Amino acid sequence: MNDYRINRLLKDLKNPNEEIRDRATAELWRIWFEQKGAIGFQIIRQAQLSLEAGEIKDAEITLTQLISDLPDFAEAWNRRAVLYYSIGEYKKAIADCKMVIKLNPIHFGALHGLGLCHAAIGEYREAIQAFHKALEIQPHTLINQKLILECTARLS
Incomplete structure (x- = not known):
């Protein structure tokens, strides 16, 4: 991945302008979805269609x-995490x-999902x-701020 481009996008996530x-x-x-090209994206799409059709086992397989096949394809792991959740x-x-x-240490979706899973148990x-x-990556994401407050309240 182009580090300059990624760093620019990470900076933009902190911009006060919502757009x-x-x-x-x-x-x-x-x-992230296109990390492994059209083939990887198509297979993820196929799994998503299976999941939406209620064919959970097919999506998992x-x-x-x-x-x-592609153990370094972070989004494949993330999609399976979503399925398991x-x-x-x-x-x-x-x-x-x-x-x-x-x-992919900057994968804010996986960090959010990790939080949801921990909260669920x-x-x-x-x-x-x-x-x-x-929030370190996406400081303006209100849902994570709200979930921190909810989890904090449950600790009391």
């Missing part, structure tokens, strides 16, 4: 095979989120840490 932040967010997602397999989702973050301190890390 600039939204464009930077969309562009980072595009880069597709993503697991993609991860096996959606079916309540929070520990598996946490493991996949951690792999995404290892491969009552690990509020870990959730707060993940939401804080996501």
Whole structure:
């Protein structure tokens, strides 16, 4: 990935102008989805269609095979984490989120997802840490601010 371009987008995520932040967010997602070219993107899309059709096992098999074939494709891990989160397999989702973050430390989506998973199983301190890390990258994201407050309240 082009470091200058990524650094510029990360800077734009902190811009006070919402339109600039939204464009930077969309562009980072595009880069992450297209990391492995058209083939990787198409396979992720196929898994998403399976998930939307309720064919969860097919989606999981597709993503697991993609991860096996391209273990450094962070978005494949992230998509499987989303799948696991959606079916309540929070520990598996946490493991996949951690792999995404290892491969792509600026992946604010995986950090947010990691927080959601920890919160879902009552690990509020870990959730707060993940939401804080996501906010370091996207400081204007209100949902993470709100979730930190909610998790903090649950600790009291």
